[in-house]
Amino acid sequence: MQLLGVSGSLRAASFNTTLLRTAQDLLPDGVSLTIFRLHDLPLFNQDVEDEGDPPPVVAWKTAVREADGLLLACPEYNGGITGVMKNAVDWASRGKPAPLTGKTACLFGASPGMTGTVRAQDALRQSLRRAGARATPLGEVLVGQAHTKIEDSQLVDEPTRAYLARHLATYVAELRRVAV
């Protein structure tokens, strides 16, 4: 099973990118994760799309299409989804069929505050639904006060690592059930 992971923050030391790298360590056996960097994606523009997707967009849409599942590390800026993450969703919601259609995604997020990006994850979940994808499992990974749980770009808080591992295992089990 081959998963694709993206982080909605471009900062190298991002808490959310850190969660994604940690997920790489915590995934069940037999599951690999490729992290796709969103840095080169242009802003969505239908006029550009009409002339043909630029190479970074082709790469992004192909990666989504080929993935068995999506890990979405979802930061929150200004009480909502980041422009970076939404822009990636906007591109991947286009085409017939759109790369996102029929995909099953796993969300998690980290923030320095208490709420662990719950608002951004709600917005992302809603947009995925509208694009024909779904987010699962039911439980949420909201890593609040992330600065106390991350050191040297590693998630070091053991309860959070264990919780994230269980979340990922539930997600992978669902992917396997659906794939049968």
Place this chain on the structure above:
Amino acid sequence: MQLLGVSGSLRAASFNTTLLRTAQDLLPDGVSLTIFRLHDLPLFNQDVEDEGDPPPVVAWKTAVREADGLLLACPEYNGGITGVMKNAVDWASRGKPAPLTGKTACLFGASPGMTGTVRAQDALRQSLRRAGARATPLGEVLVGQAHTKIEDSQLVDEPTRAYLARHLATYVAELRRVAV
């Protein structure tokens, strides 16, 4: 009074950019509107910000700072704010003070469907609030079935033009009251 307008869609013939151009015609006397194109804004990246805002970001943040008010033409993609618009908000929410802090914005939006971007406008309003800005007036401009109201990149539907004109007049009156 000098307003700044942006559209959350980059498409040249965008319904929302059309609303913005129409607003230019409908504003009360003594109010001018400059349209800022978001095409050149990079994706928000704190690492880039740490090295100094790139020129398009400097231009964007300066334009927001210097404006007496903001007209935000707000499309909806996938049931939410566009990545383009949110990315612009994310940049303008940064700095001490952030360019958005204390600003009063006027929202409107157009969509081919029925709901006139109500979800995107709600998300934008929430993010503005978090960034220390506010949206006003209370009434909403939700231009549904925009393809029946726009011709040759002009808003031709008279009731919609009149409604938008009243909305803009209310907004400008509020700006003037606050400015005293």
Place this chain on the structure above:
Amino acid sequence: MQLLGVSGSLRAASFNTTLLRTAQDLLPDGVSLTIFRLHDLPLFNQDVEDEGDPPPVVAWKTAVREADGLLLACPEYNGGITGVMKNAVDWASRGKPAPLTGKTACLFGASPGMTGTVRAQDALRQSLRRAGARATPLGEVLVGQAHTKIEDSQLVDEPTRAYLARHLATYVAELRRVAV
């Protein structure tokens, strides 16, 4: 197949209750719909629950438990779910297992304005998800300008009737697929 329907408005001539009655006519063969009136449900109060659910709550929770599916006619008050509808969800989300857990619901809504209760339906969908239920199908039934489509407590607009019928058929097909 036995469905349970509720309206989030208690008004006898409610647009949303009208949609529900119309659904009764439009459902595929072999599917029956019982409409549950929420008028007698008390406000949720955990102290009351601790002493044992009052009879109207027992009736409501039993009806949800025994239903093969739920039709939720969802009005919008003040840009959100109605207190009436949310209160019903709050009661049905309680217990082990909660009556709502595992249920598949079909949403629709009508409003005099343009947006057809889209905000209320989003809020309802989110609360159902949190209660372990899911809303389907993907498409949305947003009946705007309902006063022009409803006469004598009947939905008379033919395109809307046809759209609602297709929505219900898709929903019932999904229920049947899941039930296998």
Place this chain on the structure above:
Amino acid sequence: MQLLGVSGSLRAASFNTTLLRTAQDLLPDGVSLTIFRLHDLPLFNQDVEDEGDPPPVVAWKTAVREADGLLLACPEYNGGITGVMKNAVDWASRGKPAPLTGKTACLFGASPGMTGTVRAQDALRQSLRRAGARATPLGEVLVGQAHTKIEDSQLVDEPTRAYLARHLATYVAELRRVAV
């Protein structure tokens, strides 16, 4: 200055009602708080309203009208506003002028989880806006893990008490500025 407070939870030992009682102790001098119990409010029904508001509704609408400000202790059920709280808003949004119109409200909330009712408060803020009221100040009071901060129906956590006190002081200062 006379404030009105309500809790969106009816449970006697509710965390949110506890916050409200604590607010009574923490308000600046010269400000008094009356707590209105929502237990007797019927479910909103326009047919009932058409025959004349029942006594508990009259009491509620009068209390809102006469208050200089509103303290809203906002629990979260199923990822949203409680039916109890929304029902109270729905009643108070009716009439010409509606009791809520022009009011300035102060929100806070407590939950056993991490997110401190942020979703419910967002929904409440949105509905207040639609009803012509506004929520202030900008900062949010999100009391997560409330069971560790409340003992014997008293908020005992000192940092949270201090934060709530500052929030209330900012709110009262704004009320006084507006009232001038």
